[in-house]
Amino acid sequence: MQGNGGRGHGCQRGKSAGDTQRADCRGQGWWHGKFRGCGYRLTTGREAILDSLSKSEGHLSAEDIYMKIHPKYPNVGLTTIYRTLDVLSNLGMIYKLDFGDGRARYELAEGPKGAHHHHHLVCTDCNKVVDYTDFIDEEVELLRETEKGLGVKYNFKITNHVIQFYGLCEQCSGKK
Amino acid sequence: MQGNGGRGHGCQRGKSAGDTQRADCRGQGWWHGKFRGCGYRLTTGREAILDSLSKSEGHLSAEDIYMKIHPKYPNVGLTTIYRTLDVLSNLGMIYKLDFGDGRARYELAEGPKGAHHHHHLVCTDCNKVVDYTDFIDEEVELLRETEKGLGVKYNFKITNHVIQFYGLCEQCSGKK
DNA sequence: TTGTTAGTGAAAACCATTTCCATTATAGGC
DNA sequence: GCCTATAATGGAAATGGTTTTCACTAACAA
Numbered sequence: 001m002q003g004n005g006g007r008g009h010g011c012q013r014g015k016s017a018g019d020t021q022r023a024d025c026r027g028q029g030w031w032h033g034k035f036r037g038c039g040y041r042l043t044t045g046r047e048a049i050l051d052s053l054s055k056s057e058g059h060l061s062a063e064d065i066y067m068k069i070h071p072k073y074p075n076v077g078l079t080t081i082y083r084t085l086d087v088l089s090n091l092g093m094i095y096k097l098d099f100g101d102g103r104a105r106y107e108l109a110e111g112p113k114g115a116h117h118h119h120h121l122v123c124t125d126c127n128k129v130v131d132y133t134d135f136i137d138e139e140v141e142l143l144r145e146t147e148k149g150l151g152v153k154y155n156f157k158i159t160n161h162v163i164q165f166y167g168l169c170e171q172c173s174g175k176k
Numbered sequence: 177m178q179g180n181g182g183r184g185h186g187c188q189r190g191k192s193a194g195d196t197q198r199a200d201c202r203g204q205g206w207w208h209g210k211f212r213g214c215g216y217r218l219t220t221g222r223e224a225i226l227d228s229l230s231k232s233e234g235h236l237s238a239e240d241i242y243m244k245i246h247p248k249y250p251n252v253g254l255t256t257i258y259r260t261l262d263v264l265s266n267l268g269m270i271y272k273l274d275f276g277d278g279r280a281r282y283e284l285a286e287g288p289k290g291a292h293h294h295h296h297l298v299c300t301d302c303n304k305v306v307d308y309t310d311f312i313d314e315e316v317e318l319l320r321e322t323e324k325g326l327g328v329k330y331n332f333k334i335t336n337h338v339i340q341f342y343g344l345c346e347q348c349s350g351k352k
Numbered sequence: 353t354t355g356t357t358a359g360t361g362a363a364a365a366c367c368a369t370t371t372c373c374a375t376t377a378t379a380g381g382c
Numbered sequence: 383g384c385c386t387a388t389a390a391t392g393g394a395a396a397t398g399g400t401t402t403t404c405a406c407t408a409a410c411a412a
Contacts (some may be wrong), residue, residue: 006401027186039348039358040358040359041263041274041358041359041409041410042409043358043359043406043408044408045359045360045361046359058392059410060334061399062399063399063401064363067280072402075360076360077360077361077362078358078361078400079360079361079362079401080359080361081357082400082401083360083401084359095335098274098276100274102369102398102399103398103400104335104349104400106401119332121326121332121334123332124335124336130326130330130332132326132330134285134322134325134326134329134359135318135322135326136324138318139318139322142311142314142315145311145407146310146311146314146341147341149310149311150297150306150308150310150311151347152299153308153310154306154308154345154346155345155346155349156297156299156306156341156343156344156345156346156349157343157344157349158297158341158342158343158346159300159342159343160300160341160342160343161340161341161342162337162338162340162342163337163338163339163340164330164337164339165322165323165326165334165336165337166329166334166335166336166337166338167241167332167334167335167336168332168333168335169331169332169333170330173331173332173333201356211376212379214391215389217377217378217379217388217390218378218379218390219377219389219390220377220391221391222390237368238368239368240371251392251393252391252392253391253393254369254392254393255369255370255371255391255392255393256390256391256392258369258370258407259370259390259391260390273388275369276368278368278400279367279368279369311387339367353412354388354411354412355411355412356409356411356412357409357410358407358408358409358410358411359406359407359409360403360405360406360407360408360409361404361405361406361407362403362404362405363402363403364401364402364403364404364405365400365402365403366399366400366401366402366403367397367398367399367401368397368399368402369395369397369398370395370396370398370411371385371394371395371396371397372386372393372395372396373393373394373400374389374391374392374393375391375392375393376389376390376391376392377388377389377390377391378386378388378389379386379387379389379396380386380387380389381385381386381387381408382383382384382386382389
């Protein structure tokens with residue numbers, strides 16, 4: 001499977017005996033609470049991955065993450081990265097992005113400092129990605145209305161949307 | 177590569193001696209002219225593929241097309257289908273779509289009767305796709321403005337966009 | 353500290369798509 | 383209507399991102 005965006009959120013995870021729902025995070029990382037609250041264990045690998053995502057400009061592929069992590073955590077394998085990214089995506093903590101280059105990319109849904117809503121502008125030649133926030137308010141407004149309208153008309157429970165522009169960046173356009 | 181949408185259009189094809197640019201189509205099919213005008217040969221396979229696309233509800237994957245075509249044209253291989261879809265997409269005759277299920281899908285850009293602009297609403301559970309035209313005018317208007325604004329600000333030559341909604345359809349939402 | 357079981361890594365499997373290459377068939381020129 | 387250059391083809395093999403398998407390891411509630 002290679003979906004766009006996170007599909008559904010929340011704790012669909014079986015919780016063990018004591019209900020640890022309340023986020024009584026003990027402060028090791030801002031995500032600790034959310035994680036534990038859903039019955040997931042907090043492991044070295046998971047922390048490393050979350051950490052690398054929060055410390056970079058976003059749009060990392062699984063392999064990018066592997067590369068960033070490997071020197072310090074040589075025994076976190078690619079498999080674990082894929083699995084963790086899937087979990088994080090289901091929890092709504094990261095977004096899974098598809099820029100059409102045949103590999104999924106991921107970005108934090110909201111950093112410690114809170115969300116920073118943006119969409120993407122992708123160069124189809126060199127795959128450069130620009131995060132833009134221009135027109136975002138209008139976009140979000142229209143999306144919200146459309147979402148509502150479509151939801152009612154087609155009986156869909158809409159959870160997600162993608163809006164993306166493709167084209168040639170200055171360099172690639174010049175190359176011709 | 178697994179891109180979204182057609183990337184760039186037009187005849188980037190070397191033309192043979194006589195410039196057959198003018199679409200002096202002799203009527204075998206509405207696409208004949210466009211095809212030949214760009215220096216491409218019109219083959220059985222290509223016609224079969226175009227035909228199957230124009231005769232179905234859209235959103236066909238390469239394999240779907242293979243299945244539809246195979247009984248009548250058993251010697252058109254999957255490879256040819258992929259290659260043809262790529263050509264058609266470059267010519268702007270079809271759109272390459274990605275609904276996040278790990279395989280590309282294709283639809284005619286405009287039928288013989290002309291374009292029928294729509295966007296897509298995708299069920300993330302059963303992969304059903306609804307073509308909607310509601311709010312299309314507002315969407316297109318906003319997209320045009322954004323496209324212009326972004327193009328200028330970031331020096332991008334924008335050629336394409338994707339706007340898509342994801343969610344659960346009535347049935348899948350009921351399943352819980 | 354211990355037991356339960358979620359999580360892990362390496363290797364193999366998967367699978368849509370692409371590449372290779374020898375063969376075939378389209379269409380412009382005659 | 384035939385000839386010829388070469389675009390197009392198809393089967394098999396390769397590719398490459400992602401997933402599955404399975405035996406082993408470690409997180410954490412008690």
